[in-house]
Amino acid sequence: MHVSTTVVTATHAQGLAGLNPLSKIAAVLPAMLFIALTTDAWAPLAIAGLATLTLIVFGRVSLARLFRALAPAMFIVVGFLLLYPLVARRELVAGTPVVAELGGLVIHQGALMLGLTAGLRIFAFVALTMIFNLTTDAHDFARALVQQARLPYRAGYAAMAALRFAPLLRHELSVIRAAHRLRGLGDAGSLRDRLDMFWRTAVPLLASAIRRAERAALAMDGRAFGAYPTRTDLRRVRFTRRDVAFVAGFWLMLALLLIALWQFGLLGPLAFVQRV
């Protein structure tokens, strides 16, 4: 690996944004795996709490932005809570107390718990990914993948260039749609018309995406992209003491939480030991 004389970390950012993107993944990965194994509501709830707290304390993300990011997951929790009494298999919940009866619908506590568990697992998962999503610059991530995870730099930087296209193409799509609406395309509802509309939108969009990609590729080639098998880096994404502290701290908190739950008998059976 290249050893440079002036080593500068990739970002001057503080909090989670200043960490190596890979360390954020390392920190949350065990928690994600654990959620996949849980079958009870308490562990996901605790992990969701830990993730949310981490975001609030270290994330340097405004509460409004955090709320917007987590709102869909909250919606899912409520949705599952309402949905499960309708769809849960009768024999799974029959033994549990009845909470309410609405007309012919008998709502068992077990059904509500199943819905809550499923919803909370998703919420916890989303909250964990937000530790990465909300605080990571995509370019830093690609850099880290290239510099530390040995991803070939051609792939990493091509992905970075492609990332720039997404908002441009989204804008172009909205312009094409507006142009088509103005011509009167898209006000008919038959399947054929819709297919036609999709096609009429896809052709110009694809043409423009190809043009853009070609231009970007020329601009990159013009600046010696891919000239050598390796390249130097002005800024190294480094693995610092702060990264170690964050990963270790997060793992420790996770372990403490799970042990506490286990002590109080709230951990519930895990998926691989579960017998149904």
Place this chain on the structure above:
Amino acid sequence: MIRVEDLTVRYPGRRQPALSRVTLALRDGETVLLLGPSGCGKSTLALALSGLIPNSLEVDFSGRVLVDGVDTREADVAALSQRVGVVFQDPDAQFVMLDVESELAFGLENLRTPPAEIDRRIDAALSAADLAGRRYDKVWQLSGGQKQRVALAALLAMQPQTLVFDEPTANLDPIGAREVFAQIAALKQAGRHTLVIIEHRLDALMHLVDRVIVMGQQGRIIADGSPRQVFDEHFERLQRLGVWMPQVSALAHRLGVCLTPVTLDEADELLRSRSRSADRLPARKTALASAPPFSSPGSSSDVSPDAPPDSLALCARNLSFRYGQRVALDHVDLRVPRHDFLAIVGANGAGKTTLAGCLAGVLTPPPGAVFVNGVDITSLSAQALARQVGFVFQNPEHQFVTDTVADELRFSLRRSELPGAEIERRVEEMLARFRLAQYADANPFTLSFGEKRRLSVATMLMRDQEILILDEPTFGQDQHTAGELMALLRALHAEGRTIVIVTHDMALVAEHACHVAVMREGRVVWHGPTRRLFAQPDILTQARLDLPPLARLARGLGFNALTIHDFCAVAGGVEREAAPAPTQATH
């Protein structure tokens, strides 16, 4: 030193070559302007000079290009990138990274430059491009002019000898363009680089140019020489081809001057000497300066924004519009009387396109904010709106929804109650009027850019719309197709239609618009007659706009003129009285 020897390039799937047997030599330190009608192969030549053709693009390639004696086909990418760099037209398409520093480091990192050296070169390149202090800025936060300078700095950091600029100002507002030209001037002055420039805003550039190369159809070189020589000897031919020329040269040609000036300074000198000899300019000058404000050519009636409300074609009242969090229009008031020819101008991102979109119903404004012929646009059905207002998008391709040119026109009438025979009659009429009859069965996407534009305008007039709104109608066109389109718009205006255009081209505004609405940061900061606007330089500067070249020339000479037409009125009058035989062409 770059030598091009018998170079022919053909893109796969095309019958016509993009370059035909091009032979030329670029001497070190030369500043070369590359001209030609759209589609003539200028950009292809730019890519061939940098070795990107044939190394990065698959083409049929014969002949050779030697950069400092090395054949580009045998040179490696790393070596070429340190000899020739290209600044492309679209600032957003050429960036790889998100911040200025990483963007400048990108090329050097690819060359395996040690970080300490990269650091040093970034500083040097940033100060050379007048971007010191911008090192940690995000690219998307910069203005268009700054973006192009970042693209240039990223090349300068790699220290190439030759820099190729492929329409670097096409996407920029006038002040952004001026920044880029100032940068090119600084490079020229430093004298280290060979500069090759493809551009059509020529008046701000000509004083830097040593040599002009003109390309014709199929990428043949048809003229090569000093600017004066080329514009003098080939004027008619270049005009026929649709090549953009300096406005002062066109002016001189119209006035019948023998030695064509190519820069503003030369024109200034020339006109001064003529006025000295005739000594009649002052009288004319006052006549023009006191000309009524609506005397701009193209103005057929004395429409005024103060007209009573029921004579307004379009009206915005306290109109605000936002995209998510971003405020695009901020309490805009605008009154467009019937039969007006209005230009909406302003810097990139000032809200011009959004305003035009709201006026046309492409975007949905809040109720009670936009009125078409006195009726709230939000209360009109799509059909009713389509009968009154046509909107032409910047990219005509976006509006095509069928597979043939004739169907494209028919489609505009498919929801109308017209009998089939009447629809066919109108289609025929439009095909003829817009000179598209021979392409009636062709796929719209296969037309040339100028033809596509004509078709998109035609589809918007099929229902005899009274109001036509166009977003950047001359963008990316050569002088020929742009002039043709403007003539068409003038004819439509003369028929009594209301025309609204969004544009950056101040010369076009000066020549065609009756009124101008100047936008800045989502507001209309000035609205009035064209002539009055160009008499207020402070408003132009605040809105990041600029005087058109001829107006600047006139100002230097001490009188008010905006167009060639105006100059003919002044200088032509002088001419007539100085020498009885009228020498200049009539309008």
